[in-house]
Amino acid sequence: MITKRDKEIIKFVETYGSITPKICSKVFFKGNKEAYDQARKRLRVIYREELLKRYRKDPKSEAIYYLDKKLKIHDLKLLDVYTELLDFEILKFEKEKILDISENKKYIIDAAMVIREDEISIPLLIEIDYTHYTSMEKARDIIYFLEDKHKRAYDFIIVKLTQEEIEVRRIGDYSNLFILPWNLNLFSQVTASLGSSIDILKTKKNQ
Numbered sequence: 001m002i003t004k005r006d007k008e009i010i011k012f013v014e015t016y017g018s019i020t021p022k023i024c025s026k027v028f029f030k031g032n033k034e035a036y037d038q039a040r041k042r043l044r045v046i047y048r049e050e051l052l053k054r055y056r057k058d059p060k061s062e063a064i065y066y067l068d069k070k071l072k073i074h075d076l077k078l079l080d081v082y083t084e085l086l087d088f089e090i091l092k093f094e095k096e097k098i099l100d101i102s103e104n105k106k107y108i109i110d111a112a113m114v115i116r117e118d119e120i121s122i123p124l125l126i127e128i129d130y131t132h133y134t135s136m137e138k139a140r141d142i143i144y145f146l147e148d149k150h151k152r153a154y155d156f157i158i159v160k161l162t163q164e165e166i167e168v169r170r171i172g173d174y175s176n177l178f179i180l181p182w183n184l185n186l187f188s189q190v191t192a193s194l195g196s197s198i199d200i201l202k203t204k205k206n207q
Contacts, residue, residue, distance in 0.1 A: 002045075002046070002049060002051070003042075005028055005042065006042055006045065006046050006051075008028065009024060009028060009042065009043070009046060010046065010051055010052065010067075012024075012027065012028075013052060013065060013066060013067055014067060016079060016082070016093075017066065017067075017069070017071050017075060017079075018064055018065065018066045018070075018071040018075070018076065018079060019043070019064075019065050019066075019079075020062050020063065020064055020065070021036055021039045021040040021043055021062055021063065022036065022039075022062060022083065023079060023080075023082075023083045024039035024040075024042070024043055025038070025039035025040075026083055026086045027083075027086060028042075030086070043063070043065050046065070047065065052065045052066065052067060053065070053066055053067070053068075054066070055070060057073075064076070073130055074110075074128050074130040074131055077128045077130065077159060077182070078095070078110055078111055078126065078128050080184060081111075081126055081128075081157065081159060081184070081187075082111075082113075084184060084187045084190075084191070085113070085115055085124075085191070087191055088115035088116060088117050088191075088194070089115065089116045089117065090113065090114075090115055090116075091114040091115065091116050091121060092112070092113055092114040093111060093112075093113050094111065094112045094113075095110065095111050096108055096109070096110065096111075097109040097111065097112035097125075099142060099145065099146075101141050101142070101145045105141070107138055107141065107142055109125050109126070109127065109142070110126050110127050110128050111125075111126040112124070112125055112126075113125075113126065115194065117195070117198050118198065118202055120198045120201045120202050120205070122153070122155065122194060122197060122198060122201075123146075123152075123153075123154050123155075124154070124155050124156075124157060124194075125142065125154060125155070125156045125157070126156075126157045126158075126159075127156070127157070127158045127159070128159050129158060129159065129160045129161060129162075130161055134158050139156055139158070139171060139177055140171060140172075142154075142156070143156060143171045143172045143175045143177075144171075144172055146175075147172045147173055147174055147175060152174060153174035153175045153176070153197065154174075154175050155175055155176045155177075155178065155193075155194065155197075156171065156175065156176070156177045156178070157178045157180065157190065158177070158178070158179045158180065159180045159181075159182060159184065160179060160180070160181070160182065161182050163179055163180060163181040163182065164181055165181065165186070166178065166179070166180055166181065166186040166189055166190075167179040168189075168193070176193060178190050178193075
């Protein structure tokens with residue numbers, strides 16, 4: 001039997017293209033002690049009802065559920081980043097965001113997000129360097145343009161296939177650039193930094 005939550009899971013796949021038990025557990029079973037097992041169980045039910053298809057990248061990886069089109073590795077990694085940020089409320093997630101920096105310069109960002117905690121929102125930019133390379137010129141151009149336009153921080157996350165350790169750089173007057181290894185095993189440092197930024201903004205707001 002398909003539940004209301006199952007329908008919400010299917011709608012998530014319609015919006016983002018795919019879901020895994022890990023993502024499903026964090027989005028739809030948050031706070032449940034058996035979140036992963038419950039997510040895997042419901043996805044199997046939806047699959048058996050032929051409402052979602054599934055595949056595995058390799059025998060050891062978890063199942064990836066989708067509707068009609070398998071996500072590419074690049075898009076799956078983008079969804080992994082989305083999942084890592086679920087400790088915050090996600091107000092916006094826009095893929096392939098186009099930024100017109102000037103009359104003759106335009107950039108496309110893999111994703112633009114806005115996260116929120118305690119009524120404080122922070123905009124984020126995300127690039128997944130799998131089939132392309134994000135240059136420092138691109139990162140600087142975008143950050144300088146957005147800071148000048150909005151007078152606030154725009155933290156930039158780049159995930160690189162060749163990166164081994166996390167690297168954090170200051171760009172512009174307010175913004176941070178996080179360069180992360182492909183496995184995202186150090187993403188907690190990003191969420192901690194974002195949490196600190198929110199605390200600072202909260203303090204300023206209450207002054």
